[in-house]
Amino acid sequence: MKLVVQDAPALKSAIDSIVCLVEEGQFELGNEGLNFKAMDPSQISMVSFRMPKEAFVEYSVPEETKVGIDISQLANVLARGKRGEKAELSTEEGRLVVKFIGEKHKRTFKVPLIETGDRVQKEPKIEFGNYAIVRAEAIKETLKDAKLISSHVRLQLTPEQVIVDVRGENGDVKAEFDKGNGDIMELSTKSGAKATFPLQYLEDMVKATSANSSVRINLETDRPLKLEYDIEGAHVVYYLAPRIETE
Numbered sequence: 001m002k003l004v005v006q007d008a009p010a011l012k013s014a015i016d017s018i019v020c021l022v023e024e025g026q027f028e029l030g031n032e033g034l035n036f037k038a039m040d041p042s043q044i045s046m047v048s049f050r051m052p053k054e055a056f057v058e059y060s061v062p063e064e065t066k067v068g069i070d071i072s073q074l075a076n077v078l079a080r081g082k083r084g085e086k087a088e089l090s091t092e093e094g095r096l097v098v099k100f101i102g103e104k105h106k107r108t109f110k111v112p113l114i115e116t117g118d119r120v121q122k123e124p125k126i127e128f129g130n131y132a133i134v135r136a137e138a139i140k141e142t143l144k145d146a147k148l149i150s151s152h153v154r155l156q157l158t159p160e161q162v163i164v165d166v167r168g169e170n171g172d173v174k175a176e177f178d179k180g181n182g183d184i185m186e187l188s189t190k191s192g193a194k195a196t197f198p199l200q201y202l203e204d205m206v207k208a209t210s211a212n213s214s215v216r217i218n219l220e221t222d223r224p225l226k227l228e229y230d231i232e233g234a235h236v237v238y239y240l241a242p243r244i245e246t247e
Contacts, residue, residue: 003029004057004087007084009083020207027067036050037121047236069111077109084103087101124239129190130219154197156194157187160178194221206227208236
């Protein structure tokens with residue numbers, strides 16, 4: 001196999017969307033591109049990552065291949081890539097070879113492959129009838145506010161608003177985003193939806209987003225959250241189990 005990305009830091013940014021939740025896992029490479037699915041160690045969240053072959057300037061995978069890797073170690077290596085350098089990935093003798101290719105020099109890192117088992121992760125089968133597309137920076141700032149109050153946040157969608165409601169021993173905070181205010185690109189719900197989630201996981205999920213990107217929040221009342229966005233040619237989807245509250 002041989003995969004080449006035009007801009008090395010772009011690949012690092014894409015992989016950051018995985019390492020925020022899991023530290024190791026198995027990439028699956030096929031005719032259509034690169035895929036990765038894994039549960040986090042707590043088993044309450046899941047990441048599903050897809051980078052189509054069109055995101056690469058060169059994508060050569062003669063046969064379906066599975067590559068087990070320490071994602072945190074890979075991210076550390078990719079962090080050494082510089083603007084103007086290409087990143088090339090290949091395998092040899094049980095190792096992932098990462099090459100950074102510049103105009104005047106080339107650097108090569110070799111990362112050991114690992115055994116991760118053949119457990120196939122399946123995405124939750126939930127039909128979402130409510131969603132909002134929100135500016136990523138607005139979500140990040142709201143979660144910073146929420147962190148001052150509690151470790152959990154309640155997300156709510158109404159026909160006219162996206163609401164983040166936080167209540168804790170240190171007080172309350174409530175952020176309301178009106179439909180069409182600039183931070184909300186799209187909002188679609190018929191009967192509304194609300195659920196409570198651990199704040200730290202939400203922070204981790206949006207950590208890799210850029211300031212001008214947007215995030216799609218798919219929400220059903222007291223059901224797992226589905227959060228997704230595009231990053232550097234890849235598409236990442238997260239699922240997060242809710243905290244069931246009793247009135």
